[in-house]
Amino acid sequence: MSTCKSLTRICAQSSRSTFLPTTQRRHESTARRHKKLLHVQQAPSFTPDRASPTLIFNPPSSAPSVYHTPLKFLPREDKRKDLYQKALNLSMHAALRTHTPNVAAPGTPLSAPSNLPPRPSNALPPAVRTPYDKKYHLTDVEIDDIRRLRLEDPEYWTRARLAEKFECSQFFVSLIVKAPEKAARVEGEHAKMRARWGERRTRARVDRARRKELWGRDE
Amino acid sequence: MKRIRLSRCGAQLLAPSPPRRPLCPFAPSLQRTITPHNHRIQSRLQSTAAGTVTEIDLDDFDVAEAVADELPTRPDSVRHRPRELLPSPEPRLAKQSAKLAALRSRLSLPPRFPLETLARTLVHPSADPDPAFNNGSLSILGANLLGYYTTEHLTCNYPRLPMTVIFAAQYAYIGPKALATIASEWGIEAAAEPGGEVDPGLLQFKRLRSGQDLPEPLKGKKAPRKWNVTTTNRILKSDEFGSQHAGHDPQALQRQPIPMEEAAQSFVQALVGSLHLHLGSPLVKRFYRDHFLSRHLEMDKLFDFRTPTRDLSKLCAREGFEAPVARLISETGRHTNHPVFVVGVYSGKDKLGEGAGSSLDEARTRAAAAAMKGWCLYRPLEVTVPSSTEGEVDPTKWKPNMIDCGEVIV
Incomplete structure (x- = not known):
């Protein structure tokens, strides 16, 4: 069967008034072509380039096992420390000799997690929260100031406001001075609010707390 | 050659041994x-x-x-x-x-x-x-x-x-x-x-x-x-x-x-x-x-950390590592109902642990818990348990085991 249309049919079509181009259009009209389309090339890691048996290492994209102690956590006298270091050096040499595509840089969606030592790269992924150094800059005078302000007017001088003013953390403010009356009042307000919750919201909050406990178990 | 029983050599010098009790009644x-x-x-x-x-x-x-x-x-x-x-x-x-x-x-x-x-x-x-x-x-x-x-x-x-x-x-x-x-x-x-x-x-x-x-x-x-x-x-x-x-x-x-x-x-x-x-x-x-x-x-599965992030930073301070920093390795669907964040905890350039979660906080906590587990579940390569030396004459088989300095106290 010929796949080309006969000249007469093309001529007949062109007589119609249409804005479509008159070039020949081909569709996937046979099963063979469909099959050919479905044929996906095998992953390169599964097609060995030599006849001798080779090791295929294609780990699934999953978090590393907790039983594989990170290099930093190995004690000094452990033999694995040297082995990991050697493997890291080797991979660094290999990486420096070969061209690394930019798409596979860490932080990009294509960077594959692997149990191999990570590719040597200076680019670490971005931090979740901006890292900061502890300053330890508050002196006794300022601490007394914080205490005085908080006790004078706990309504205005909240922890957040004091932390912003003195450039410390809210937790640090709470360590220095406590306003128990305000805390009791706020807690009472919250309890009143919670009492107004319906069944669904209460259950949702309880479930959320329960889920949060699972974080620490990493389950 | 027959083995000489040393205990019998000087037996006449010793006090007469008490009649031996059979250890097993049967x-x-x-x-x-x-x-x-x-x-x-x-x-x-x-x-x-x-x-x-x-x-x-x-x-x-x-x-x-x-x-x-x-x-x-x-x-x-x-x-x-x-x-x-x-x-x-x-x-x-x-x-x-x-x-x-x-x-x-x-x-x-x-x-x-x-x-x-x-x-x-x-x-x-x-x-x-x-x-x-x-x-x-x-x-x-x-x-x-x-x-x-x-x-x-x-x-x-x-x-x-x-x-x-x-x-x-x-x-x-x-x-x-x-x-x-x-x-x-x-x-x-x-x-x-x-x-x-x-x-x-x-x-x-x-x-x-x-x-x-x-x-x-x-x-x-x-x-x-x-x-x-x-x-x-x-x-x-x-x-x-x-x-x-x-x-x-x-x-x-x-x-x-x-x-x-x-x-x-x-x-x-x-x-x-x-x-x-x-x-x-x-x-x-x-x-x-x-x-x-x-x-x-x-x-x-036996671990239950209440404040894994705090434990980890205390641990790093104790061991002299750089302070741990949570870094976002990958994410998907941030503005959807079901986002997934993959966060790794790094100390300096070394990754200590990795965790995935549906919020940044969850992923960070899980990563810290995984790092703590990585620390606690360390297994030495060579282990000689004390009971393996029972009755052994040759003491050279014994290799001292690793003893860690203890739990992280927060």
Whole structure:
């Protein structure tokens, strides 16, 4: 069967008034072509380039096992420390000799997690929260100031406001001075609010707390 | 060339040794049936460990009479009763029990382990109050051995485990539930009611009826809720599982109804104890490895961190690493209902742990927990457990184990 249309049919079509181009259009009209389309090339890691048996290492994209102690956590006298270091050096040499595509840089969606030592790269992924150094800059005078302000007017001088003013953390403010009356009042307000919750919201909050406990178990 | 026995060379100079007590009441009858004077058995009988422990076992047991009659006998008031009125089957019936023989071969125990002892391990003190016939003393020995082997395995293989996790792992390996499961896997069946006429291959104990209260010794005293029971206190004062009360004396359960779990547990412990007495510690260690250590325990599921991020930063400060920083490795669907964030915790350039979660906080916490687990679940490559050097003459095989500086205290 010929796949080309006969000249007469093309001529007949062109007589119609249409804005479509008159070039020949081909569709996937046979099963063979469909099959050919479905044929996906095998992953390169599964097609060995030599006849001798080779090791295929294609780990699934999953978090590393907790039983594989990170290099930093190995004690000094452990033999694995040297082995990991050697493997890291080797991979660094290999990486420096070969061209690394930019798409596979860490932080990009294509960077594959692997149990191999990570590719040597200076680019670490971005931090979740901006890292900061502890300053330890508050002196006794300022601490007394914080205490005085908080006790004078706990309504205005909240922890957040004091932390912003003195450039410390809210937790640090709470360590220095406590306003128990305000805390009791706020807690009472919250309890009143919670009492107004319906069944669904209460259950949702309880479930959320329960889920949060699972974080620490990493389950 | 024949080995010279050094101990015999100067024997005439020493005080006459006291008449030797046979460590095993069944030893005379055994030596008649099997190869006489196997030097392995001899060396085992000479070991101090078995001897000292047996003292407890045979305390209220008339050894001379046992040697004379080969088997322990009941007091005269009980001896002439009909079989149905005896508290537990007579030891001499053990040879006729098909169940006992099947159990011995199912557990691959050598034939020199007597069926009479196997029958005795199946009799709980609640069925037979006579300490010469029940398994109370054997179960004390067995419980200590199981605790020893499990503790040394855990502390040598995982030197950085926190104490609470060690307690949980102990409970998982040799706790009452685990031992009851092991007994049921071995095919142990319980007699409906203990007595002299039942098959000696059945587990004999007085059953707790449904709705009945636990006996006093099993209840234990719980510390009041407001007491702060510290881990140190639990190490010093409680049993090997760190529970709030110390273990009970098995003989205190005489004639009291008990649950099946308790009886099955005491059977497994008594079996280990009697194996130690009859076959020696190398075989017990192999038995322990095959039946207890071979059970798979997911150690990483035993952890429960409340503030993993804080623990990790304290740990890094203690060990002199750079402070841990959470970094976003990848994310998807940030503005959808089901986002996924993959966060790694880095110290300097090294990744310590990785976690995924549906919020940045969750992923960060999970990553910190994974990093803490990575620290705690460290296993050294070469481990020599202390019990492996028992009876060894060559001390060069011993390699000191790693000892970590302790838990992270926040």
